Amino acid sequence: MKALRNYLNKIKPNFEEGGKLHAFRSVFDGFETFLYVPNDTSKAGGVNIHDAIDSKRIMSMVVIALMPAMLFGMYNIGYQNYLAAGTLASAGFFEIFCYGFLAVLPKILVSYIIGLGIEFAWAQWKGEEIQEGYLVSGIIIPLIIPIGCPLWMLALACAFSVIFCKEIFGGTGMNIFNPAIAARMFLFFAYPSKMTGDTVWVAQSSIFGLGNDLPDGFTAATPLGQIGQGITPDTSVLDMALGFIPGSIGETSLIAIAIGAVILLWTGIASWRTMMSVFVGGAVLAYIFDATGQFTIGCQTVAWWQHFVMGGFAFGAVFMATDPVTSCRTTTGQYIYGFLIGAMAIIIRVMNAGYPEGMMLAIFFGNMFAPTIDHFVVERNISKRQKRLKN
Amino acid sequence: MEGNLVKLSKGLDIHLQGKAEEKKIQLKSNGRYALVPDDFEGVTPKVVVKEGDKVKAGDALFINKQYPEVKFASPVSGTVREVVRGERRKVLCIKVDADAQQEFTDFGKRDVGTMSGEQVINALLEAGLFGYINQLPYAVSTNPSVQPKAIFVSALRDKPLAADFEYEVKGQEQDFQTGLTALSKIAKTYLGVGVNSALKGMKDAEVYVFDGKCPAGNVGVQVNHIDPVNKGEVVWTIGDPTVVLFIGRLFNTGKVDLKRTVALCGSEVTNPAYVDMLVGEELSTLLSNSYDASKSVRIINGNVLTGKPTTKDGFLGAHTSEITVIPEGNEADEMLGWILPRFKQFSVNRSYFSWLCGKKQYALDARVKGGERHMIMSGEYDRVLPMDIYGEYLIKAIIAGDIDRQEALGIYEVAPEDFALAEFVDSSKLELQRIVREGLNILRKENA
Numbered sequence: 100m101k102a103l104r105n106y107l108n109k110i111k112p113n114f115e116e117g118g119k120l121h122a123f124r125s126v127f128d129g130f131e132t133f134l135y136v137p138n139d140t141s142k143a144g145g146v147n148i149h150d151a152i153d154s155k156r157i158m159s160m161v162v163i164a165l166m167p168a169m170l171f172g173m174y175n176i177g178y179q180n181y182l183a184a185g186t187l188a189s190a191g192f193f194e195i196f197c198y199g200f201l202a203v204l205p206k207i208l209v210s211y212i213i214g215l216g217i218e219f220a221w222a223q224w225k226g227e228e229i230q231e232g233y234l235v236s237g238i239i240i241p242l243i244i245p246i247g248c249p250l251w252m253l254a255l256a257c258a259f260s261v262i263f264c265k266e267i268f269g270g271t272g273m274n275i276f277n278p279a280i281a282a283r284m285f286l287f288f289a290y291p292s293k294m295t296g297d298t299v300w301v302a303q304s305s306i307f308g309l310g311n312d313l314p315d316g317f318t319a320a321t322p323l324g325q326i327g328q329g330i331t332p333d334t335s336v337l338d339m340a341l342g343f344i345p346g347s348i349g350e351t352s353l354i355a356i357a358i359g360a361v362i363l364l365w366t367g368i369a370s371w372r373t374m375m376s377v378f379v380g381g382a383v384l385a386y387i388f389d390a391t392g393q394f395t396i397g398c399q400t401v402a403w404w405q406h407f408v409m410g411g412f413a414f415g416a417v418f419m420a421t422d423p424v425t426s427c428r429t430t431t432g433q434y435i436y437g438f439l440i441g442a443m444a445i446i447i448r449v450m451n452a453g454y455p456e457g458m459m460l461a462i463f464f465g466n467m468f469a470p471t472i473d474h475f476v477v478e479r480n481i482s483k484r485q486k487r488l489k490n
Numbered sequence: 491m492e493g494n495l496v497k498l499s500k501g502l503d504i505h506l507q508g509k510a511e512e513k514k515i516q517l518k519s520n521g522r523y524a525l526v527p528d529d530f531e532g533v534t535p536k537v538v539v540k541e542g543d544k545v546k547a548g549d550a551l552f553i554n555k556q557y558p559e560v561k562f563a564s565p566v567s568g569t570v571r572e573v574v575r576g577e578r579r580k581v582l583c584i585k586v587d588a589d590a591q592q593e594f595t596d597f598g599k600r601d602v603g604t605m606s607g608e609q610v611i612n613a614l615l616e617a618g619l620f621g622y623i624n625q626l627p628y629a630v631s632t633n634p635s636v637q638p639k640a641i642f643v644s645a646l647r648d649k650p651l652a653a654d655f656e657y658e659v660k661g662q663e664q665d666f667q668t669g670l671t672a673l674s675k676i677a678k679t680y681l682g683v684g685v686n687s688a689l690k691g692m693k694d695a696e697v698y699v700f701d702g703k704c705p706a707g708n709v710g711v712q713v714n715h716i717d718p719v720n721k722g723e724v725v726w727t728i729g730d731p732t733v734v735l736f737i738g739r740l741f742n743t744g745k746v747d748l749k750r751t752v753a754l755c756g757s758e759v760t761n762p763a764y765v766d767m768l769v770g771e772e773l774s775t776l777l778s779n780s781y782d783a784s785k786s787v788r789i790i791n792g793n794v795l796t797g798k799p800t801t802k803d804g805f806l807g808a809h810t811s812e813i814t815v816i817p818e819g820n821e822a823d824e825m826l827g828w829i830l831p832r833f834k835q836f837s838v839n840r841s842y843f844s845w846l847c848g849k850k851q852y853a854l855d856a857r858v859k860g861g862e863r864h865m866i867m868s869g870e871y872d873r874v875l876p877m878d879i880y881g882e883y884l885i886k887a888i889i890a891g892d893i894d895r896q897e898a899l900g901i902y903e904v905a906p907e908d909f910a911l912a913e914f915v916d917s918s919k920l921e922l923q924r925i926v927r928e929g930l931n932i933l934r935k936e937n938a
Contacts, residue, residue: 135823137858137859137860138820138821139857139858140788140820142921143799144798145913146795146796146913147794147795147799148504148854149860150836151835151837152841153859153860153861155860156860157839157841228862272864273864423868428882477899481898484898484899
């Protein structure tokens, strides 16, 4: 290990001011800090010791929390293909997973290469350190799109979200909207036929001899899509909870998402207040709709609690609503923010047949309202101080 | 009198290796002393002695340019050796070589019970001790001509490895009481103490007991819970309780006696213990042979959270109650920090294992352990800031330079040290104390 450190020390001068590779200093710095905790010590006038937590560790933990959802998503992609072809019984676990892995891997690679490429270039241009935020967005984006979404569309969406949703605001920590939500919104409104409908949810062709070529015109709808059309879903609630249903790659399994949720809550990286109130908000609204029976779409066919096992509700609540940058920063605000997202997601689902999945728009609107919610919470503290002055 | 109890749930106690044992090192001074004007926040010094001048203990070495009646006393009698200046002729320190036989300027014993507030202030100004009293807003050395709303003294030192004031004050309770009585003549005086304090029975001050983790001992935190500062008000703060002893000794003996008990502590110190020193005493005698000189270490004039790095030839700061020696860590080369368990590191985040280790003592080095980022995580500051203040929003207002908003969010109630723990836990590694200090300085200039 000493050799590696020595090698880095040897090539480092090339990247410093005046070195011939100075143009790549941010990239070098990115890799060096990835390999080694920086040896920089505290400056005078501040604390002399620091907590070991840093933004790299936090982002890594979120990526780890996303792993169960990603791995299950890969398996499910294979499962759906073999199920559609009717060859499920003869295929082994490993074969199914490998097919799914090969189907999903290009999406993850494209997302990271395009997104991180832009991040690296941007950091270089601004002369800053590379920020870690995209490590998380880059894995979330492939997990929230259908397997049928072409790679070039994905690439376009990643580029759009990194540039227009993050970097022009000043990078990680300054963005108003969650970059992953922005990427999905971009795809949803620019290429609706590849983001929704009956033809995009199951991988349709074999890869390297694995999997099955499905016949042209094969269709499979998500349970949520079926409900949107007033059809009772043909999958059991257990399958929906376990995740053996067509859907966006990483969002189908409640179990896998729950494992991620436990990691995020245990490490304290996600706010339990936000996460809990999303579910509370969703439950309250779904229950009201269920009880009053006012709106036919969605309500007739499923019980109120089934909203949580379908579509992206759980994934959004656990991984996306809790993004600390775009959610409310005050603790009081987080309760309101979460409730608003949960409630809005159900309202969109139930009242608007055009958008069977409401979570994306709900989080987007939540992001939009977060600063306003915080404003009122902070304003209360300010007016308390002013009142004290008058007395 | 049983004090009023304030329970604080927010905060963080960092357990470090090298806590000073309750025994005293006997130290023979090498006779080199220096008073550092930077130890008195917000003071622009005007030196009133020349090289070669003879001074007695208690004679002024420099005065505050802004309030010339505020003098700063020499800790010893001797000869002024040098006025050390830095860039733009800024006064760095005034060095004094001590006489073998110490002489004190006699300010006369006084019965504080019969004195008025004005007389107390004048006596402190005369003896060069007044500058040790700070104020809120701005957390600077205070202005003698503004009547404070109240005076707050914190006798609770709870920062990591802090010198226990209860240990220091033992045997000097009389001086402490005299100091409190003197202060109470100026304005209503509050004394904040810890749960097990022996000082609960002090008179002439309203005693508040603070039950909570660090930074419950910060005088700013105590003010915020007892009687918060509003815009336009001034309170005097004594966050360093030894100053009350200085004041008490002045009235009880008529002399300026700047002796304080300092903890020599930190994971690099071989035998952590207490030592009696004078303000401004050179550290070299104390530090020689007390740590492994072949290692790269950081010597801190103060505690690990708010102290300033110094060298072996540095001088004991005016408000310094600890000399802490920790590893510098600039040669640590720790690999893959983003994923390894790192059992030796302390973190409040549960992606590390500190939460399992209870009160395990850590040997932390001075590394920042991460790159500076924009504010990403929310709620980190609030967990360790037990004040009715939205820390993140205040910091953002300061960075943005929005003075109206800073006022609205309560900048007059904070001192940089109140943000020390927030700076420690911050995953974005922002220099919060520096940001707050710069914000306060700008505001002070703006409001002057």
